[in-house]
Amino acid sequence: MIIVKAPASSNRESIDRSIQERVHSILQRVFEDGEKALSELNRHLDGYEGPILVREKAMNEALAQMDPSLRQAVEIAIDHVRAFHRAQREMFRDQEWEISQGIRAGMRFLPVRSAGVYIPGGRYPLISTAVMGIIPAQEAGVPRIVAFSPPRGSSGISKPILATLSLLGLKEVLAVGGAQGVGALVRGLPGIPPVDLLAGPGNAYVTEAKRQMFGRVGIDSLAGPSEVLIIADHTADPGVLASDLLAQAEHDPLARVSLYGLEESLVSRTLAAVENLLRTLPTAKTAQQAWEASGTVALCSLEEAVSAANRVAPEHLELAVQNPREVLEKCTAYGAAFLGHHSAEAFGDYIAGTNHVLPTEGRARYSGGLWVGTFLRPLTHLEMTKEAAASLSKPGECLALAEGLHAHALAMRLRGGSGN
16 A cells, blocks of 8 residues: 555544543533523523524524525425335334244334434534434334424524424424533423433534443434545546545544545546646635645555545545445445545535434444444343243342352242242
8 A cells, every 4th residue: 555645644533631520510511500501691692682592483484594495405305315224123122022932023213202303503503414314213113303403503503404403393392402402301490301312423522421420311322524446447437436435524623534535647637636626615714724634645456445435434435436246245334335537525524314313433343333223222022921930039149149140039039939
């Protein structure tokens, strides 16, 4: 493997001690002073003095003002994302099996009772994240879903986000972001009970707040900077590859982008295409920072590229090769994979149907993205006949006594018909 372009730095965002302390302070303030603290933080941090609970009238007005072409695009995205996640729900069917004679064990899949879904609104108002976060919870059957998003100055939550939430049928929307938003949904407010699960990506403050609140509330994951790793052969278009690399780089100066090219000419032409695109891209300032800091380009064999991808476990994996399904079989760690030359990662970000809330920073080694299963609880049950209990009482008692747990032993002995 030849490294053609190395990152200027490791670009790994560490949890700064000051962020930890600041988040702890914000959470403590919210837990102590509730709505008063939230109003003060909204005013101080976001310049917003309006109500925390968004009125239905404001959502209806945002929908009425929505650009028709944008509304149509959002509706297409909703249809596709809902179809994919509804299909996921079909995987979860209550089951029961006879383990042995007289012993029946089963599983039920029940949704959490309530969920809070965070929708970022800082650098960009992420309309698509509203779709990606809300629909899996809806298809899981969560009875109460609360969306929360930071207000953008005196006007409150971004109007396109409000309109999208209206299209999704949301009734409970909070104009509060950051660590304070996390604290609000863990603590609860007058008329707004706390939730059981928090989902959705956010900035370092949101992520640290979720980390600190985990245990008091369930969380989906801890989000980091966006990532893409592309494996490309001679059949790929350098201009297309450049656009895909910069599509991730424009997210954030901390984004991580990598190209593993299998042909020297492809690599050199892609590098040139990136430089050309950076001259005209409206988001070039952010994209350039990310490209210089974390952009990695390597010339290598397919085996080396696959090995690197499995080691890195990227959020997004693009297989811009002639035989993408064959290559996919060798890939074992990624958040979402995009196969062939037409499946741009950007389609997955917005409109094709797969979810864009995905594991970052190598977490795809042991986890996956947001899906219906995030909002479901697998609950087991056991039913035994008198005869089955009698047959297991002695070996069960033996195990319990070996661990020194005498009440356990007695509970099984009594089911065996002997209280001695």
